Amino acid sequence: MALSPTSAKSATRLLSVDEALEGILSRIRPLAPREVPLMDCVGRTLAVDVVADRDVPPFRNSAMDGYAVRGADVATAPARLKVIGAVPAGGMPDRAIAPGEAIRIMTGAPVPEGADTVVRVEDTDNADDVVTITAATRTGVAVRQAGEDLRHGTTVLTKGSLLRPAEIGVLASMGLSKPLVIARPRVAVLSTGDEVVDVAETPGPGQIRDSNRYSVGAAIWAAGCGPWLRPIVRDTPDALRAALRDALDADAVVTSGGVSVGDHDWVKPVVSEMGRIDVWAVAIRPGRPLAFGELRADGRSVPIFGLPGNPVSALLTFELFVRPALLRMSGRDKLFRPVAKATLLDPIDKPHELRFFARGIHDAAAGTVRLTGPQGSGILKSMALATCLIDLSPGRSSFAAGETVTVILTDLPEDH
Numbered sequence: 001m002a003l004s005p006t007s008a009k010s011a012t013r014l015l016s017v018d019e020a021l022e023g024i025l026s027r028i029r030p031l032a033p034r035e036v037p038l039m040d041c042v043g044r045t046l047a048v049d050v051v052a053d054r055d056v057p058p059f060r061n062s063a064m065d066g067y068a069v070r071g072a073d074v075a076t077a078p079a080r081l082k083v084i085g086a087v088p089a090g091g092m093p094d095r096a097i098a099p100g101e102a103i104r105i106m107t108g109a110p111v112p113e114g115a116d117t118v119v120r121v122e123d124t125d126n127a128d129d130v131v132t133i134t135a136a137t138r139t140g141v142a143v144r145q146a147g148e149d150l151r152h153g154t155t156v157l158t159k160g161s162l163l164r165p166a167e168i169g170v171l172a173s174m175g176l177s178k179p180l181v182i183a184r185p186r187v188a189v190l191s192t193g194d195e196v197v198d199v200a201e202t203p204g205p206g207q208i209r210d211s212n213r214y215s216v217g218a219a220i221w222a223a224g225c226g227p228w229l230r231p232i233v234r235d236t237p238d239a240l241r242a243a244l245r246d247a248l249d250a251d252a253v254v255t256s257g258g259v260s261v262g263d264h265d266w267v268k269p270v271v272s273e274m275g276r277i278d279v280w281a282v283a284i285r286p287g288r289p290l291a292f293g294e295l296r297a298d299g300r301s302v303p304i305f306g307l308p309g310n311p312v313s314a315l316l317t318f319e320l321f322v323r324p325a326l327l328r329m330s331g332r333d334k335l336f337r338p339v340a341k342a343t344l345l346d347p348i349d350k351p352h353e354l355r356f357f358a359r360g361i362h363d364a365a366a367g368t369v370r371l372t373g374p375q376g377s378g379i380l381k382s383m384a385l386a387t388c389l390i391d392l393s394p395g396r397s398s399f400a401a402g403e404t405v406t407v408i409l410t411d412l413p414e415d416h
């Protein structure tokens, strides 16, 4: 059957942003869990609840270098106590202390029986046989209780948690050298277009450098996934077919360009042969059209996102549609960036029927937002300068300075 590059001509009904997102997310599942060495787990998602198998810290220990004492003996100062020994970190006290006695103790060392307080060395004369306590010290000071950090039997991290450095430390203190985490999605990135050349090349007449593979690849990386940059794909069905066949090794595929109504837009017809794809006219600017579907082979089904070629449209639709999908694939439970209200400083004109995402600079302290300058879908600088997206609803064609608008805080991690 001869292919023709029909694409978005067939997509007539305007889809809202939320409908498109729902259509995508309903088809995305988390990848399988696997055991991964702890140092490779940062940025991944925990696949199980983790229950503490012991107390952390495992024993009562000193928070200071000083003297372990009975609080009653140091309630007033000065006090003189007999030093009956010393215990370093990693050591064990060889006897309990009695009233009037002290043991020299180092930070992290077990607190001897009988002691309930540690007087820091700065509040003593640092003597070896009989120590003088020079500052009155409250009972219980500088003693860390067993289990005060993590209590044996309690859930210390829940399934779906993003593993940041602190969570990695918690897993380490639980002795989990290979925790069960969701696999990191490997995402193939393809740029299509006869005019597109790689960054290392000098563009000839009519050619442009490929920014999308790098910006989208970086966005995939920033979403905690592994970008897999594929060679640039020329605008022929054969080239695209071959490139997509190779990309089937990935967990997801992201293309840019070739989804619109031009004579050389092959994404829809070629993906249709290899699975299914919808090209949606989403009521959004920038970012129309957007394609989503599945490549199928050997019993596998790999989601494919066809982003528009314009650099701003590509990155913006990645942020709104692909990033949440990749986070869900990564097992995350929070998929959406924080939003805030801000006072608009610049007037904005927009297409009446479309939801317009202007690129803004948010001043959280002042509660204001201003535009990053010209907002054309080819002006990548408008995104480079941005700290937020200004989310302007359909059904209006202008917003005035001074109005309260919603901003999406794209520099902050997802909170819902």
Ligand code: AMP
Pocket (backbone or CB within 6 Å): 191, 192, 193, 195, 196, 208, 209, 210, 211, 212, 213, 256, 257, 258, 259, 260, 262, 308, 309, 310, 311
């Ligand atoms: P398309 O969606 O293929 O019709 O492309 C729309 C616009 O985006 C055209 O001006 C393309 O030259 C441009 N474009 C497409 N792909 C890229 C890319 N990888 N990097 C930069 N610009 C691109």
Ligand code: MG
Pocket (backbone or CB within 6 Å): 192, 193, 194, 257, 258, 309
């Ligand atoms: Mg193109």
